[in-house]
Amino acid sequence: MSGHISPVSLYITIFASLMVLTGVTVGAAYVDLGMFNFSVAMLIAGFKASLVVWYFMHVKYQSHLTKLTVATGLFFLAILLGMSLIDYVSRDNFAGTGPGGLPAPVTPEGQMHAPAQAPH
Amino acid sequence: MSKAVAHADHGHADAQHAHHPALQHHFDTMAQQKEAAVIGMWVFLLTEILFFGGLFVAYMIYRVWYFDAFAEASRSLDLFWGGLNTAVLIFSSLTMALAVRAAQTNKRKATVNWLILTMILGCVFLGVKVVEYADKFEHHHVPGPNYVWAEPGHEAAPGSEHANLSLTPAQLQNTTQIYFSLYFTMTGLHALHMIIGVGLMLVITWMAWKGKFDAEYYTPVEMSGLYWHFVDIVWIFLFPLLYLVERP
Numbered sequence: 001m002s003g004h005i006s007p008v009s010l011y012i013t014i015f016a017s018l019m020v021l022t023g024v025t026v027g028a029a030y031v032d033l034g035m036f037n038f039s040v041a042m043l044i045a046g047f048k049a050s051l052v053v054w055y056f057m058h059v060k061y062q063s064h065l066t067k068l069t070v071a072t073g074l075f076f077l078a079i080l081l082g083m084s085l086i087d088y089v090s091r092d093n094f095a096g097t098g099p100g101g102l103p104a105p106v107t108p109e110g111q112m113h114a115p116a117q118a119p120h
Numbered sequence: 121m122s123k124a125v126a127h128a129d130h131g132h133a134d135a136q137h138a139h140h141p142a143l144q145h146h147f148d149t150m151a152q153q154k155e156a157a158v159i160g161m162w163v164f165l166l167t168e169i170l171f172f173g174g175l176f177v178a179y180m181i182y183r184v185w186y187f188d189a190f191a192e193a194s195r196s197l198d199l200f201w202g203g204l205n206t207a208v209l210i211f212s213s214l215t216m217a218l219a220v221r222a223a224q225t226n227k228r229k230a231t232v233n234w235l236i237l238t239m240i241l242g243c244v245f246l247g248v249k250v251v252e253y254a255d256k257f258e259h260h261h262v263p264g265p266n267y268v269w270a271e272p273g274h275e276a277a278p279g280s281e282h283a284n285l286s287l288t289p290a291q292l293q294n295t296t297q298i299y300f301s302l303y304f305t306m307t308g309l310h311a312l313h314m315i316i317g318v319g320l321m322l323v324i325t326w327m328a329w330k331g332k333f334d335a336e337y338y339t340p341v342e343m344s345g346l347y348w349h350f351v352d353i354v355w356i357f358l359f360p361l362l363y364l365v366e367r368p
Contacts (some may be wrong), residue, residue, distance in 0.1 A: 003154065003224060003342075005221060005224045005225060006217075006221065007153050008218070008221070008285045011214055014212070014214075015210065015211070015213075015214040018210045018213075019207060019210060020253050022203070022206050022207065022210065022359075025359070025360050025364065026203060026364065029360070029364035029366075029367045030367050030368070032307075037366070040360075041364060042357075042360070044360070045356050045357050045359075045360055048353075048356045049353045049356055050356070052213060052349050052352060052353050052356070053349075053353070055217075056213055056214075056216075056217045057232075057345070057346055057349045057350075058342075062155075062156060062158060065155070065159060066158055066162060067153065069159050069162045069163060069166070070162055072166065072168075073162070073165070073166035073168075073169050073170075076166070076170060077170060077173050079210065080170060080173045080174070080177060081176065081177055081180070081348040084177045084180075084181070084305070085177070085180060085181070087363060088181050088184070089184075101251065113198055
């Protein structure tokens with residue numbers, strides 16, 4: 001019982017894809033997509049992580065129980081990120097509210113790109 | 121159940137059921153033993169995912185609060201070193217996968233060589249990190265009493281060409297420090313995992329050299345591989361989050 005043995009060519013292909021996607025991430029960061037820059041970066045990172053998990057970490061060839069274990073982790077990570085952010089994002093004027101409900105030292109979202117208040 | 125008991129009682133005496141020396145007595149087969157190890161390792165990695173997850177949540181919240189400061193501070197990181205390290209780490213994941221494959225196919229020397237190459241790449245990553253950290257210390261970008269984002273009257277503020285921001289220098293002084301606190305915590309914790317990974321691999325390489333693994337039993341190689349790939353995945357997220365907040 002030695003488990004599934006992937007061909008070397010598969011590993012090379014995954015490696016090349018990861019490298020290309022790294023280049024795409026850097027390139028995309030220089031294109032102004034507004035609020036979508038972050039989503040694009042995270043989508044690419046998520047896809048790269050999936051390639052690593054599926055092929056390099058051999059989850060593709062593991063039992064359903066192992067796959068379920070991996071999925072459980074992602075589920076709890078989604079709860080951690082999702083629930084925390086739902087709390088913060090649902091507050092009034094999130095971007096302008098500092099810790100402890102005090103006004104943040106940053107002006108609200110709408111004025112983020114207003115002219116500098118002091119010579120910089 | 122009764123089959124398992126019978127197996128355990130007579131296994132060693134029965135030539136037809138000759139055990140692999142690495143098979144522990146509480147497992148029926150090598151496959152069962154390996155699956156137990158794989159699931160156990162993944163459960164450990166899940167705790168690691170949530171461990172880093174807490175830091176990612178902190179990062180997300182502060183990033184939304186102080187986006188301009190994060191963008192400014194992020195631009196002060198050198199994209200060359202970050203990109204190089206990403207490539208190095210992805211390459212080390214390839215060599216790690218090939219080390220596991222060599223173990224699966226009974227190639228002792230190739231296993232040792234791929235593991236050594238993986239360790240070297242891990243050390244290259246850490247070396248680049250040392251260069252980057254040293255640069256941060258030099259520029260007083262390490263959070264604490266000596267933190268200086270930009271000296272007054274000094275137009276050396278990193279990324280000052282993008283400076284039509286809503287932030288005063290005093291605000292930047294405070295809020296970029298939050299970015300660098302997260303930067304050092306996240307990359308520092310990641311680097312600690314890398315150091316542990318290299319240490320782990322030293323042991324595995326020694327075991328491989330001693331001929332402890334074969335096509336039937338290479339679980340320790342595969343487990344350290346899972347750990348190494350996990351550390352790679354953390355960096356795959358850290359790179360865009362820390363280096364690419366908002367590039368010009």
